[in-house]
Amino acid sequence: MGSHHEPISPFTVLADAKPDDSSLPAFMVSTTRGFLPRADPIVTLPSEFDPLESILQCMPVKTSFCEPGLLASGKLGETVDAELPDLTPHIDKYAHDLPLMNALYRDYSFLASAYLLEPCHMRFVKGEEYGLGRDVLPANIARPIYRCAKLTNFKPFMEYAGSYALYNYRLADPALGLDYSNLRLIRAFEHGLDPSSSEAGFVLVHIAMVSHSPLLISGVMDCLSPFTSPSSPPFSLLPPSSAPSPSTSSTQSRQTFNRGLSKMLSSLRLINAEMEKMWTRSRPRSYTSFRTFIFGITSQSMFPSGVLYQGIPEFADQPQQFRGESGANDSMIPLTDNFLSIPMPDTPLTEILKDFREYRPSNHRGFIEWVKLVSDSLGLKHWALHGEGGKERQETRRLWIKLLDQVREFRWRHWCFAKEYILKQTSHPTATGGSPIVTWLPNQLGAVLREMERVYGSFGEGERKDLGGEEVEGIMDLVGRQKDMLDKEVRRYCEERGVVPSDEKREREVKRETAEVGV
Numbered sequence: 001m002g003s004h005h006e007p008i009s010p011f012t013v014l015a016d017a018k019p020d021d022s023s024l025p026a027f028m029v030s031t032t033r034g035f036l037p038r039a040d041p042i043v044t045l046p047s048e049f050d051p052l053e054s055i056l057q058c059m060p061v062k063t064s065f066c067e068p069g070l071l072a073s074g075k076l077g078e079t080v081d082a083e084l085p086d087l088t089p090h091i092d093k094y095a096h097d098l099p100l101m102n103a104l105y106r107d108y109s110f111l112a113s114a115y116l117l118e119p120c121h122m123r124f125v126k127g128e129e130y131g132l133g134r135d136v137l138p139a140n141i142a143r144p145i146y147r148c149a150k151l152t153n154f155k156p157f158m159e160y161a162g163s164y165a166l167y168n169y170r171l172a173d174p175a176l177g178l179d180y181s182n183l184r185l186i187r188a189f190e191h192g193l194d195p196s197s198s199e200a201g202f203v204l205v206h207i208a209m210v211s212h213s214p215l216l217i218s219g220v221m222d223c224l225s226p227f228t229s230p231s232s233p234p235f236s237l238l239p240p241s242s243a244p245s246p247s248t249s250s251t252q253s254r255q256t257f258n259r260g261l262s263k264m265l266s267s268l269r270l271i272n273a274e275m276e277k278m279w280t281r282s283r284p285r286s287y288t289s290f291r292t293f294i295f296g297i298t299s300q301s302m303f304p305s306g307v308l309y310q311g312i313p314e315f316a317d318q319p320q321q322f323r324g325e326s327g328a329n330d331s332m333i334p335l336t337d338n339f340l341s342i343p344m345p346d347t348p349l350t351e352i353l354k355d356f357r358e359y360r361p362s363n364h365r366g367f368i369e370w371v372k373l374v375s376d377s378l379g380l381k382h383w384a385l386h387g388e389g390g391k392e393r394q395e396t397r398r399l400w401i402k403l404l405d406q407v408r409e410f411r412w413r414h415w416c417f418a419k420e421y422i423l424k425q426t427s428h429p430t431a432t433g434g435s436p437i438v439t440w441l442p443n444q445l446g447a448v449l450r451e452m453e454r455v456y457g458s459f460g461e462g463e464r465k466d467l468g469g470e471e472v473e474g475i476m477d478l479v480g481r482q483k484d485m486l487d488k489e490v491r492r493y494c495e496e497r498g499v500v501p502s503d504e505k506r507e508r509e510v511k512r513e514t515a516e517v518g519v
């Protein structure tokens with residue numbers, strides 16, 4: 001566990017999201033908008049892009065006029081090939097307006113995914129296997145999406161934040177703000193332009209959850225401020241044996257730290273409560289039909305060798321592979337994982353987790369990495385749980401366990417979603433982001449459950465009793481039960497689907513983690 005006394009250079013989290021400044025990227029972390037874009041997404045494109053707008057309006061299975069659109073009859077591909085001009089030359093005129101570039105990136109990425117996956121959708125609705133998608137993206141989509149993606153720093157394929165979810169809402173009445181009933185989708189594949197549809201509900205629940213992220217971010221910043229601000233009094237992060245007795249400044253710093261943790265906890269509770277509403281806002285049986293369009297082009301049977309982007313010399317005629325949109329690209333849980341230094345097992349599945357973290361706005365990525373750097377290099381977890389601090393330290397421990405419990409709750413509910421929305425509905429083995437569906441989510445959920453037991457077990461018996469009695473004990477009882485349940489469920493799904501669970505491998509991992517990561 002490292003100790004570090006040099007101040008770490010600060011990361012700028014905006015206190016004013018500057019919604020009118022179009023020279024800044026659409027996505028920058030702020031304490032007012034959190035991980036949402038700095039301003040509500042741009043809906044209307046300049047008139048040069050009318051041909052794009054017109055195809056996108058006619059595209060969904062059910063259009064905004066409630067008529068069957070191009071995807072209902074499988075006519076999107078031929079319409080794009082026959083009617084869409086290459087509008088790339090118009091892009092550079094607006095290149096200074098980064099939020100507009102983001103809107104164009106969103107719109108071209110919707111078109112690209114619909115174009116590539118349309119044949120799979122047509123087979124799916126007939127009850128057949130997905131088969132193969134189109135493996136060539138024509139220049140009239142490839143060139144403009146490549147250009148906008150370069151300007152906005154996204155991959156030239158649909159992403160969760162920049163396109164499908166967080167840059168895809170408008171307010172029905174601007175005066176009513178981000179209230180759920182006021183949110184509408186800008187683009188959709190299936191029935192999503194109807195706000196009561198499952199497609200709309202699926203996307204809008206993500207947005208409603210992220211609307212609670214400002215408090216999470218400001219909690220993290222409050223916690224880290226004594227460590228990262230050069231003007232604050234330094235306090236000890238040394239192991240307990242060599243730590244000096246608590247001084248006023250360290251007590252005050254711990255109080256500040258605990259206030260930050262409480263903010264994070266309030267935010268995560270709101271986020272989890274919003275997530276629970278998914279069950280009614282988006283129905284499990286409807287998920288697999290709009291999901292066809294959000295698959296990626298890596299590790300998917302529909303694109304065994306990826307996709308050739310026409311007209312992009314930089315790609316040198318080599319097929320490209322990108323992960324599909326996935327909540328795995330959301331930033332709230334990765335932020336909390338990094339802040340709490342939750343160790344992930346050293347498995348190929350964790351490599352997928354790291355890869356997912358590449359698919360997000362660059363400012364989000366920078367922030368999450370900065371939090372990891374601060375947390376790891378200062379040995380924050382060790383100080384929080386075992387550093388000096390008297391009764392304030394007990395409070396830190398209580399809050400830390402409750403924060404871990406929120407991450408557990410998120411991942412447990414998420415595993416329940418995966419069972420009901422995916423495993424019960426389809427045998428396709430990979431999720432939209434290209435992760436193996438039976439084992440990937442349990443990889444991280446299992447890691448959190450084990451971390452909770454490890455952290456709790458690192459307190460002395462008397463200290464545990466003093467942690468707040470039944471609430472914390474109740475949390476830990478649940479952890480034990482869920483660990484057993486998860487193991488049994490994963491084993492059963494693996495058996496049913498012929499996936500190798502590699503229990504021995506898992507046991508080896510647990511042993512290694514326990515040996516390596518003392519708290």
Ligand code: HEM
Pocket residue numbers: 202205206209275278282287325326327328329330333334353411414417418421422430431432433434435436437440441444445
């Ligand atoms: C019906 C609802 C949902 C389903 C079926 C679902 C499905 C999935 C699947 C299958 C994955 C695995 C990665 C991949 O795509 O390949 C995943 C990952 C993830 N999703 Fe969702 N998701 C749902 C809702 C949400 C919501 C509302 C959020 C909120 C932000 C979210 C956040 C995440 C996160 C953070 C991960 C990474 C998990 C981890 O780190 O352990 N998901 N999701």
